Amino acid sequence: MTEELYQRPTWDEYFLMIAKLAATRSTCLAFPVGAVIVKDRQVLATGYNGPPSGSSHCTSQGFCYPELSSCDASKVLPSRAVHAEANAIAQAAKHGISTNGSVIYVTLEPCIYCLKLVISAGIKEVFYETPFNSGEKAALRDMFIKEGLVILKQISISETIAKKAATSLLFPTSVAKSSKLEEE
Numbered sequence: 583m584t585e586e587l588y589q590r591p592t593w594d595e596y597f598l599m600i601a602k603l604a605a606t607r608s609t610c611l612a613f614p615v616g617a618v619i620v621k622d623r624q625v626l627a628t629g630y631n632g633p634p635s636g637s638s639h640c641t642s643q644g645f646c647y648p649e650l651s652s653c654d655a656s657k658v659l660p661s662r663a664v665h666a667e668a669n670a671i672a673q674a675a676k677h678g679i680s681t682n683g684s685v686i687y688v689t690l691e692p693c694i695y696c697l698k699l700v701i702s703a704g705i706k707e708v709f710y711e712t713p714f715n716s717g718e719k720a721a722l723r724d725m726f727i728k729e730g731l732v733i734l735k736q737i738s739i740s741e742t743i744a745k746k747a748a749t750s751l752l753f754p755t756s757v758a759k760s761s762k763l764e765e766e
């Protein structure tokens with residue numbers, strides 16, 4: 583018990599948890615995605631998916647277009663969302679922060695367009711939770727990997743750390759542990 587109580591997240595778990603928190607701010611209803619750009623274990627920028635800054639939120643107007651039944655219902659109408667990775671890169675650009683030599687944590691494997699953007703932004707490694715690309719898109723992704731342009735790695739958060747984080751969100755975080763131990 584004590585060991586679990588003092589278990590700290592790994593750096594990968596730490597940044598993936600931040601990406602997951604960023605995803606809670608998503609305003610596109612297709613599915614939430616969060617991203618965090620990291621260099622030397624420091625957060626450079628965060629992003630989540632949603633329409634461009636200033637455009638009305640899917641959550642407030644009823645999906646990407648008011649007449650749709652969901653954000654990804656139409657095969658014709660383009661999604662209004664800027665993807666989480668693109669938003670994180672844009673946030674860095676907006677604030678004059680270099681992304682060169684950084685890594686990115688995302689809750690979803692980058693789509694091929696974001697992956698190209700990630701590579702061109704000088705981001706060297708992608709850590710993602712859920713796979714996304716298949717077929718020809720996966721083949722292009724693998725070609726980029728083979729060319730040594732980017733490294734992709736699927737990661738997850740251990741149950742112990744996830745539970746600890748959930749407890750930390752549900753209850754006040756900064757309370758003395760001694761009193762809690764005495765009760766048990």
Ligand SMILES: [Zn+2]
Nearest residue numbers: 610640646653
């Ligand atoms: Zn939408």
Ligand SMILES: [Zn+2]
Nearest residue numbers: 665692693696
């Ligand atoms: Zn994308």
